Amino acid sequence: MAHHVQHFNLDQKFDFTDAIKKIVFTVLGIGAALLVIGILMAVFGGGHHEAAEAEGHAFHWYERLYANLWINNVYFTGIAIIGVFFFAIQYAAQAGWSTAIIRVMLSLGNWLPIAGILMIVTFFIANHDLFHWTHAYLFDKSSPEYDSIIDGKGSFFYWPMAKGTFPIFYIFRMVLFFGFWVFFFKKFQQFTYNEDIIGGTYSWYKIRSWSAFFLIFFAVSSSIAAWDWVMSIDTHWFSTLFGWYVFSSWFVAGLSAITLITIFLKSQGLLEMVNENHVHDLGKFIFGFTIFWTYLWFSQFLLIYYANIPEETVYFIERLSSDIYGPFIFVNLGLNFVLPFLLLMTRDSKRHGVFLKLVCALIIAGHWVDFFLMVQPGTLGHNGGVGFMEVGMFLVYGAAFTFVVLSGLAKGNLVPKNHPMLEESYNHHI
Amino acid sequence: MERDTHFVTGVYEDEDVLLQAITQVRSSGIKIHEVYSPYPVHGIDDYLGYKRSKLPIAAFLFGLLGTTLALTMQFYMMKFDWPMIIGGKDYGAFPDFIPVTFELTVLLASFGMVGVFMVSTNLKPWAQPRIFDLRITDDKHVMAIDIANNSAMELAKIEEILKSSGASEVNKKSFE
Numbered sequence: 001m002a003h004h005v006q007h008f009n010l011d012q013k014f015d016f017t018d019a020i021k022k023i024v025f026t027v028l029g030i031g032a033a034l035l036v037i038g039i040l041m042a043v044f045g046g047g048h049h050e051a052a053e054a055e056g057h058a059f060h061w062y063e064r065l066y067a068n069l070w071i072n073n074v075y076f077t078g079i080a081i082i083g084v085f086f087f088a089i090q091y092a093a094q095a096g097w098s099t100a101i102i103r104v105m106l107s108l109g110n111w112l113p114i115a116g117i118l119m120i121v122t123f124f125i126a127n128h129d130l131f132h133w134t135h136a137y138l139f140d141k142s143s144p145e146y147d148s149i150i151d152g153k154g155s156f157f158y159w160p161m162a163k164g165t166f167p168i169f170y171i172f173r174m175v176l177f178f179g180f181w182v183f184f185f186k187k188f189q190q191f192t193y194n195e196d197i198i199g200g201t202y203s204w205y206k207i208r209s210w211s212a213f214f215l216i217f218f219a220v221s222s223s224i225a226a227w228d229w230v231m232s233i234d235t236h237w238f239s240t241l242f243g244w245y246v247f248s249s250w251f252v253a254g255l256s257a258i259t260l261i262t263i264f265l266k267s268q269g270l271l272e273m274v275n276e277n278h279v280h281d282l283g284k285f286i287f288g289f290t291i292f293w294t295y296l297w298f299s300q301f302l303l304i305y306y307a308n309i310p311e312e313t314v315y316f317i318e319r320l321s322s323d324i325y326g327p328f329i330f331v332n333l334g335l336n337f338v339l340p341f342l343l344l345m346t347r348d349s350k351r352h353g354v355f356l357k358l359v360c361a362l363i364i365a366g367h368w369v370d371f372f373l374m375v376q377p378g379t380l381g382h383n384g385g386v387g388f389m390e391v392g393m394f395l396v397y398g399a400a401f402t403f404v405v406l407s408g409l410a411k412g413n414l415v416p417k418n419h420p421m422l423e424e425s426y427n428h429h430i
Numbered sequence: 431m432e433r434d435t436h437f438v439t440g441v442y443e444d445e446d447v448l449l450q451a452i453t454q455v456r457s458s459g460i461k462i463h464e465v466y467s468p469y470p471v472h473g474i475d476d477y478l479g480y481k482r483s484k485l486p487i488a489a490f491l492f493g494l495l496g497t498t499l500a501l502t503m504q505f506y507m508m509k510f511d512w513p514m515i516i517g518g519k520d521y522g523a524f525p526d527f528i529p530v531t532f533e534l535t536v537l538l539a540s541f542g543m544v545g546v547f548m549v550s551t552n553l554k555p556w557a558q559p560r561i562f563d564l565r566i567t568d569d570k571h572v573m574a575i576d577i578a579n580n581s582a583m584e585l586a587k588i589e590e591i592l593k594s595s596g597a598s599e600v601n602k603k604s605f606e
Contacts, residue, residue, distance in 0.1 A: 347486070
């Protein structure tokens with residue numbers, strides 16, 4: 001009645017062929033071309049200069065470049081760490097259904113080392129242009145620009161050094177988070193590929209223990225990372241659920257990436273043990289966490305709107321009353337809530353057909369818009385917007401991410417052939 | 431012979447045997463009236479060839495009704511019937527209405543779905559259920575076959591097929 005393990009080819013490997021590489025590099029090339037056009041337009045266009053100078057702060061084209069780097073750094077770091085997170089969840093929950101695709105999840109983590117380097121380098125190149133709190137005069141009581149609110153938050157960035165000097169605590173956290181994330185990723189990778197050789201349940205128990213530690217660490221680090229990397233851009237403002245909000249945004253995008261890669265591998269004739277039941281479950285996760293993201297977005301919005309405290313409402317006023325960002329609030333909600341909610345509601349749309357692929361692509365674009373809305377208004381103000389530079393940078397990062405992930409996936413066996421729950425995964429039926 | 435009155439029942443001890451039996455009985459051309467189990471058997475509706483329930487459509491429509499009702503009610507009350515300023519907001523403060531809208535959508539979707547389910551499965555409190563075999567509430571699976579619905583086949587042949595499919599007993603059951 002049931003399929004048995006031996007019916008499937010378990011030694012299959014993903015072959016990252018030149019044909020696939022060509023597609024990835026084409027996207028990279030298009031992205032790079034758009035990026036260059038965008039930069040040239042920003043350098044020579046300069047339509048915003050006069051307005052900006054009137055405010056006393058000259059706007060430079062490279063600020064927009066930095067903001068774009070930062071959006072994609074944060075966004076793709078999130079997708080990468082969600083792959084590791086979802087992998088760990090499968091072990092901590094002792095889930096069997098997902099066994100055939102756990103390596104697809106884990107492969108997203110290949111981006112993490114690169115993401116960490118990019119993040120730290122971008123921070124040092126761009127610091128004043130992205131983060132208002134990096135200015136030393138904010139902490140100087142004799143300066144006319146002294147800001148008592150930011151001074152009050154200063155230790156969070158500068159401790160144990162003097163405020164306004166070198167943000168050692170901030171950098172320490174960034175290094176710590178990436179260090180541990182990469183460490184856990186490497187640990188999982190080591191154990192899961194070692195399982196192919198040694199068999200038995202040793203690796204499974206090991207990964208389960210490490211998963212538990214990782215999940216505890218990730219619960220704290222993902223939240224703090226969201227404050228550090230995103231919320232600190234709007235330094236005066238804070239929201240207590242911001243960490244979960246960023247996490248949920250990452251999670252939906254990461255799940256969509258996992259689903260797209262799974263569907264892509266199936267279209268390559270691989271992972272034939274993954275059938276519509278597994279895809280259905282991934283679809284349900286996306287559907288459910290789409291609503292979770294909306295719930296958090298709306299919870300943040302409603303409380304700020306209802307309480308109407310100026311310190312808090314400034315965040316939404318900056319976005320909603322802006323000609324540049326206002327429409328994107330609705331694009332954000334449309335792409336990340338309305339469309340996935342309606343398109344993924346039926347059972348069939350989650351199991352087969354183009355709907356799931358379409359929705360995954362929409363969500364990956366949609367959550368980029370979400371991060372765009374978190375980063376750009378606070379860094380660029382009215383000099384921002386979605387133009388060639390934004391689209392180009394997103395494509396460049398997307399292609400680089402895809403290249404790194406698929407290369408990582410091609411290195412090892414695609415299916416954990418000695419996983420104790422493999423058979424359960426084959427017989428998954430909903 | 432009238433339909434829905436006289437039945438042959440096959441009693442099965444094991445769920446796997448039951449699932450195999452369903453396939454065998456159906457492929458021999460017998461139309462199964464219903465299968466009764468003490469607990470839900472995973473995948474049994476696929477074996478019986480049942481179409482998927484249309485209940486989700488009812489849930490969606492009731493949910494939509496809830497959304498519409500909640501928004502209409504709140505806009506009517508707060509903007510037209512008895513306008514009130516709350517928290518310095520507009521009369522028709524759309525974001526304020528979302529929590530109530532959400533709750534009523536969920537409430538009507540779930541109540542509507544339960545209601546439709548009860549009507550479509552005849553689960554009214556005064557319904558008189560037909561018990562084909564008392565042991566279906568304990569440890570036996572029972573397959574019921576309507577004799578009149580299978581008049582093309584001889585009774586002895588049906589009993590023979592049930593026996594060979596793994597039924598531990600084959601009985602007859604009639605209702606008024």
